[in-house]
Structure formats: structure tokens, C-alpha cells
Amino acid sequence: MNEITSLILQTRADDITAKRAMARLVVAGATAAPQVMEAIRSGAGMAWRLCAVLKSIRDSDVVPLLIAALQDPNADLVIAAFEGLGNSGDSRALAPLLQELGGRRQTLAAEALGNLGDGRAIPALLRAADEIMRDPGFAPVFQGQAGSVSAEVDESSLRDFPTIVIALAKLGNDEAATALIPLSQYRSDDAYSDDEVIRTNAVAGVQHVVVPGTLACLQRALADPYVECRLNAVDALFYLGSKGAIGELAKAAWDPNGAFSTRVELRLRDLTGTDFSADSSVERRSAWWSARQGQYTDGICYRLGHPMDISEVIELLADPHQRSTILTELRIVTGVGFGSLLDEEADMSQHRAQEWWRGRSGSFTRGGLYKYGRRQSLDRLS
Numbered sequence: 001m002n003e004i005t006s007l008i009l010q011t012r013a014d015d016i017t018a019k020r021a022m023a024r025l026v027v028a029g030a031t032a033a034p035q036v037m038e039a040i041r042s043g044a045g046m047a048w049r050l051c052a053v054l055k056s057i058r059d060s061d062v063v064p065l066l067i068a069a070l071q072d073p074n075a076d077l078v079i080a081a082f083e084g085l086g087n088s089g090d091s092r093a094l095a096p097l098l099q100e101l102g103g104r105r106q107t108l109a110a111e112a113l114g115n116l117g118d119g120r121a122i123p124a125l126l127r128a129a130d131e132i133m134r135d136p137g138f139a140p141v142f143q144g145q146a147g148s149v150s151a152e153v154d155e156s157s158l159r160d161f162p163t164i165v166i167a168l169a170k171l172g173n174d175e176a177a178t179a180l181i182p183l184s185q186y187r188s189d190d191a192y193s194d195d196e197v198i199r200t201n202a203v204a205g206v207q208h209v210v211v212p213g214t215l216a217c218l219q220r221a222l223a224d225p226y227v228e229c230r231l232n233a234v235d236a237l238f239y240l241g242s243k244g245a246i247g248e249l250a251k252a253a254w255d256p257n258g259a260f261s262t263r264v265e266l267r268l269r270d271l272t273g274t275d276f277s278a279d280s281s282v283e284r285r286s287a288w289w290s291a292r293q294g295q296y297t298d299g300i301c302y303r304l305g306h307p308m309d310i311s312e313v314i315e316l317l318a319d320p321h322q323r324s325t326i327l328t329e330l331r332i333v334t335g336v337g338f339g340s341l342l343d344e345e346a347d348m349s350q351h352r353a354q355e356w357w358r359g360r361s362g363s364f365t366r367g368g369l370y371k372y373g374r375r376q377s378l379d380r381l382s
Contacts, residue, residue: 004028004035011045011053018046022053029059037069040077051080055087063090070096079108086112094118101128107163114167122173129164129176132157144182158183158198162205169208170335170372177209181217196226203232207239208332210369210376215244222248227257234260238267239332241301241308241369242378243293246271250289254282273305299378300367307367310334311357317350334360335372 007028010021025032036054039045054066054077062084069081082105085093093116100109101124110128113121133142137153165177184202188195203221206214218240221233234252237245249271252264265280272292276285301308310333316326317338327339327349338353369376 004032005044007032008035008039008045008050011049018049022049025050025053026056029057030061030065033057033059033062033065037065037072037077040080041072041074047076051076054080055084057084058088060088060090063088063092067093067096070100078105082108082112083115086115089117091118094120097121098124101125102131107160110160110164110167114170117171119171122168122171125164125168125171126173126175129161129168129179132161132164133176133179141186142179142182144185155188155194155198158186159194159201162201165205166208172372172374174209174211177205178211178213180205180209181211181213184217184221196229199224200226200229200232203229203236207232207236208371210240210371210378210380212380214240215242215248215381218245219248222252227255227260230255230257230260231263234263234267238270239329240378240381241271241303242381243296243298243300243302244381246296246302247289247293250285252282252285270304271302301369301378302367308369309366310364311361314350314353314357317353323349332372333370334364335374 007021007025011018036050040047040050066081066084069077072078097109097112180202184199186195186198218233218236221229224230237249249268261280265276269275316322331337338349
């Protein structure tokens with residue numbers, strides 16, 4: 001048994017052993033990749049962990065293997081290949097990913113293209129979005145006629161649409177983003193409709209952009225009958241960080257779902273620095289906001305009770321319990337991913353972010369609202 005085979009088998013062990021093995025496989029790079037792929041096919045190791053390894057390798061020699069794996073019959077391997085190509089930053093990934101737009105794997109391709117970071121994908125992504133919006137079966141949806149879609153229409157394109165918008169946002173383009181607003185109100189009388197999922201995906205997409213009607217969209221989504229949609233609305237308000245967004249969270253109505261109340265409490269704490277865990281009742285939150293709202297100013301993005309300071313968010317990476325959510329936040333705000341499998345042994349993500357900030361701090365204004373490193377106008381919310 002060679003070392004790579006041994007490491008692959010260790011991915012079936014306890015968490016600590018498995019994570020160490022995964023980190024070593026990532027370091028091995030292209031040397032390990034063929035055996036990792038075969039193990040995913042055969043089930044020799046823990047498939048989801050091996051997929052995580054494959055999409056985390058940053059070895060240019062792996063890119064041709066990932067391109068070939070796009071046609072593999074193993075679904076887990078295909079998904080890992082898409083994600084790995086997106087994470088690669090390699091220009092060779094562009095053409096094969098573009099070929100997948102418009103097909104049945106469009107969501108995977110769009111997500112990978114957004115992560116790839118190559119602006120040459122923008123025209124193709126805009127065409128894909130435009131084709132969905134111009135489809136006669138869907139056009140009424142984007143015109144705000146929520147219940148006008150025929151039961152015979154395949155809703156998969158509506159599910160894909162927010163992923164395309166998010167990919168464009170990562171590449172610095174928001175031309176199709178306004179269409180998320182009517183899509184977030186989509187409802188169908190068809191009992192088999194995925195309208196709840198489509199609304200949720202649209203609201204999740206709003207977390208990545210700032211367009212006219214954003215705040216009203218999230219106000220409605222907070223009252224959506226589908227809890228996942230409500231939860232995504234809470235997160236989207238957090239990512240805005242504006243005075244109006246804080247007010248909406250503070251006044252959020254009582255909800256029978258405990259997860260919703262907890263999310264509201266946590267996101268309010270993140271924005272204001274106030275802990276509501278002892279009493280997250282609507283009455284307490286509303287009274288608190290009535291007394292404090294004069295301390296907040298329109299046009300400012302807040303975090304921890306004062307204008308957003310990215311360096312303070314970076315310091316929160318020191319808390320292992322918050323690290324995952326902070327990495328997501330930093331990705332949306334700055335456009336940079338600081339996490340890695342290698343962070344299991346030491347906090348490299350915070351070090352990476354601190355080093356990046358030393359060279360970029362002058363590019364971000366304190367209290368400014370940013371999406372993927374681009375300054376946004378809070379005036380666009382209304």
C-alpha cells in the first residue's frame with residue numbers, strides 16, 4: 001500500500017485523523033489526484049471528503065484531469081470537478097465551463113464561472129440570464145405577474161437564474177440583478193411547483209447584490225410562509241448593514257420557528273453589538289430600536305454597533321465557532337476567499353486575511369457597503 005492509498009483510506013477514520021489526511025492529500029496535489037478520483041468512483045475512501053480534497057487542490061497539473069472529469073459518469077466526481085475548476089483560477093477552465101451554460105448543468109457551470117473570476121465569462125452569463133428572462137413561459141414572472149406560469153413549464157431555469165446573477169456579481173456585473181426582485185415574489189397554483197425554492201433562491205441571490213427595491217423585497221420575504229426564504233431574508237438584511245436593515249430585523253414579527261428567532265437575534269448582535277439572547281422578544285427588540293435608532297445614520301453600513309471596519313471582521317476569524325460564517329461574509333464583502341482545508345491545523349485563514357488587508361486597506365472606506373470588493377450605494381435600496 002503506497003502513502004496516497006493509505007491517506008485515502010484514512011478519510012474514513014475519525015474527524016481529526018481524516019482532516020489531517022485530507023490536508024496531506026491537498027499538498028500532494030496532482031500526484032494524488034488520479035488516485036483520489038478513482039477512490040471517489042470505487043468508494044475506497046469517504047467520498048464527500050475526497051471530493052473536498054479534489055476541489056481544494058491548487059496544482060495547475062490537476063486542471064486537465066478536472067476538465068476530463070466533467071464527463072465522468074460518477075455524479076460526485078463531476079460536481080467536485082466543476083467546483084475544482086472554479087477554484088483553480090486557471091484560464092484553461094474557461095472554455096469547458098462556458099460550454100455547459102444553457103445545458104442541464106448550467107447551475108454548476110455558472111457557479112464555477114463566478115468563482116473562476118475571469119471577466120471574459122460575463123457576456124455568456126448575461127446571454128444565459130437574458131434567455132431565461134425572454135422565454136415566453138417566464139417573461140410574465142419577471143414582469144411581476146407571479147401566478148401566470150403554466151403548469152407545463154419546466155421551472156428549472158427559474159431555479160438556475162439566481163446562480164447566474166451571483167456569478168455575474170462575483171465578476172463585477174449586476175445588469176441582470178434587478179430581476180431577482182420580481183422572482184422573489186414568484187408563486188404558482190400548481191401543487192407540484194417549486195415556487196418556494198425559487199423564491200428562496202432569489203432572496204439568497206439578493207445577499208450578493210444591491211439593486212432598487214432591495215429593502216422592500218426583503219421586507220416581504222421576512223413574512224414569506226416558507227421558513228428558508230425568511231432565513232435568507234434575515235441574512236440578506238445583515239449583509240446590507242444599513243439603518244433600515246437593522247430596523248427591519250429589530251421589528252421582525254414573532255415567528256413560530258425557533259431557527260428564525262435565533263437567526264434574527266444573532267444577526268442583530270452582529271450588526272449592533274447588542275446581545276438579545278436573554279430576551280429576543282419583538283417587544284424588547286422594538287423598544288431597543290426606538291431608543292437607539294437615533295444613533296444610526298442613513299447611508300452607513302454598520303457592524304458591531306459602529307460603521308463597518310473590515311479589519312475588525314478579520315479579527316473575528318480568531319473564534320473557531322464563527323470562522324465559517326466570517327469567511328463567507330468576507331468573501332461577499334471583499335471578493336476574496338481566505339479559507340482552506342489546511343486551516344484545520346492552524347489558523348491560516350486569519351493570517352491570510354491580515355496579510356491581504358495590509359495591502360488593501362486603503363481601497364475600502366469605513367462604513368461603506370461593499371459587494372465583492374466594489375463600493376455600493378445604499379441609496380439604491382429604496
